[in-house]
Amino acid sequence: MRVLVTGAAGFVGSKLVSSLSADRFIRISGRGTDAARIDEIVAHDILKPSVQENGPRIISRAGDLSNRAEAEELVGDGVDLVVHLAAVVSGQAEEDFDLGYRVNLDGTRNLLEACRRLAKPPVFIFASSGAAYGGELPETVPDNLRLTPTTSYGAQKVIGELLVTDYSRKGFIDGRALRFPTIVVRPGAPNRALSSYASSIIREPLQGKEAICPVDDGVQIFILSPRMLIRNIRHAIGIPASELGFDRALTLPGIRVSAGQMIGALRQIAGDDVVARIVRRPDPQVAKVVEGWPGYIEATRARSLGFVADNSMADIITAFIQDELGGA
C-alpha cells in the first residue's frame, strides 16, 4: 500500500508519518477488516520533510501542490491513502488572500483532480477546522448548524469539505473531511495560527520560557490533543464508506476549556513558578477572532462513529509532558 501525507513537515504530519511507519499495518476503508500493509509513505511538504526510516520505505518530497503538474506527479500512477494536511494557517491566510486561496483551495483541488485520474479511488483524509464555524454561535453547536466562517481560512476549509464530499459522491475518492478542534498542546514554536497562544501558555512555561496570553481567563476554546488527533485520523482511515453515507464532513470531538482552566490545570501539575512565566498581554484582535470560534461542538455524529475526545486538560498536559518532554 502506498500512502501520501501532505504537510508532512508540520507537527501533525510528522507524527502521523511516524505512527504509520512504526505500525506498518493499518485498517483502511474498502479493504475489509484486516489491516493492510504499508509499503511506502511519501512525506510531502513545501520544504522537504526530515523523516526517519522505520518499517516501510519513507520518501521525502518537496513541492507546491498549487501547481497542478506537481500534484499529478506526486500522486503518480497510484496511491491508496492520502492524508491532506498541507495548508496556509489562519493568520497567514487572512494576511495574504492570494496565498491562502492558492494553497488551501487550488492545492486541495489539484490533489483531488490527481486522485480522480487514478484507476482505484484512494481513501482521502482532509484536514478541516473548527474555523469553519463563525458568526453568532449557540453555546453548544449542533452538528447540523450552517457553516458561516468569518475568515478566509475558514471559507477555504468549508470549500474543501464540499469538494471532498462531492468527489466522494462521484466515486473519485473515498473521502473524509475532519474538522479539527484547536490542537493543544502543539509541540515546537509558536506559529501564525490565531490559536497559537493556547499551546504556548502550556508549552513555553513548562520549558522555562515566557509565554504571552493574549486573551482573558474567560475565553473558551474547543481543543483536542495531538495524541488523540492521531488516533482519530487513524480511526477515520478505517471507517467503511457505508457507515459514512454521502456527507463526508464531520467535527472531531473535543473538550471546552477556558484560558483560566488551562492555566489552572498547568498550576496543579507544574506549580506556581511555571505559571508565573505566563505574561498577560491582551490582544483584542486575537480575542475577537477566537471568541468567534465555537466554544463547544456536539460532534454527535463523530462520537457515534467511534471518534474520541480527551478526558481533561490535565490529561492533555500530561500527554504533552510524556510525548514531547520525555516525561519530565
Added chain:
Amino acid sequence: MRVLVTGAAGFVGSKLVSSLSADRFIRISGRGTDAARIDEIVAHDILKPSVQENGPRIISRAGDLSNRAEAEELVGDGVDLVVHLAAVVSGQAEEDFDLGYRVNLDGTRNLLEACRRLAKPPVFIFASSGAAYGGELPETVPDNLRLTPTTSYGAQKVIGELLVTDYSRKGFIDGRALRFPTIVVRPGAPNRALSSYASSIIREPLQGKEAICPVDDGVQIFILSPRMLIRNIRHAIGIPASELGFDRALTLPGIRVSAGQMIGALRQIAGDDVVARIVRRPDPQVAKVVEGWPGYIEATRARSLGFVADNSMADIITAFIQDELGGA
C-alpha cells in the same frame, strides 16, 4: 452607472436587463436612498444575448467567464453592479463534472477576482439555489441549517456563496448571494435543470402542447415566480450593506406546492382540457433528486429584509399568462 449582467441570454437575465433598462434608475447599496442612473448595461453570455435598446445603452457581449482574461476584460476599468446569473444547470453539471466546475466555480471566481481589482468595489449579486440543501431535511428548513448539497451543482453554488461572503468581508465587493427557489413558470423551452418539469406542466398545456410530469402528485417543490424573482433581485441591489452584516447568503422566500396542487390550480384557471395535455411518466431519478430538495425554507432573514414570495400557485399561473402569453 455601469451594470454587468452575466447569463443575460437566459430568461432571468433577459428579463432583468429589460427591467433595469426600462426603469433606468435603481436604488443601489452604497449610494444612499436616491435611485442611481444606469448609463450602460453589458448583457453577457456564452452566446451573444439579443437585446432591445431602451433607455440606457445596452451592449451585448459573448464570452467565456472560465477564461480569466475574458472575465477581466469584461469587467474592465469599472462596473458598479454585477448580477452574476451565468451557470451550467443542475442536470448538465451532474453529467459533465469538469464543465460544471469550470463554469460554476472557476467562472465565478474569475469574475470576483476581476471585481477585486477595481478601484471601487461593485455591488455583486450571485444567483445561488435551493439545490444548496440536501441530505435528510426537516419538513420546514430553518435558515441556519447546514448546507449539504447532493449534486455538483449544489456544491458549486454553496462554494460561490462562501466566496461572495469572503470577498465582501474583505471589502473587495459588496456581495449578496441569493438562493433562488425553483423558478416557476419559466418561459421558453424545457431545459436540462432537473426541475424543468415544474414549469413544463403549466407552460406547455397552456399553449396547446403536451407536457411530461415525471413525479407523483405528492412531490413538493419550493417555488417563486419570475416576476417576483426580478422584484427580489432589484430589492437585493438596494439593501444597504450595514443591514446585511458579514453573512451575505440567504434564501429567497417562496411557496411550497405539490405537483398535484400545481395541476389543480391550472385546472381551476384553464380547465380540464388543458390539464389533459399533461402526460404522467414517472421518472424515479428525477423524483429522487427533487425530493432531496427542501420542501419549504423559512427564509426568515430574507423576509425580515423585505424580500417577498408569491401569494399562491394561482397568482403564479396568472402572472405567467399576463407576462408571457399576452394575457390570453
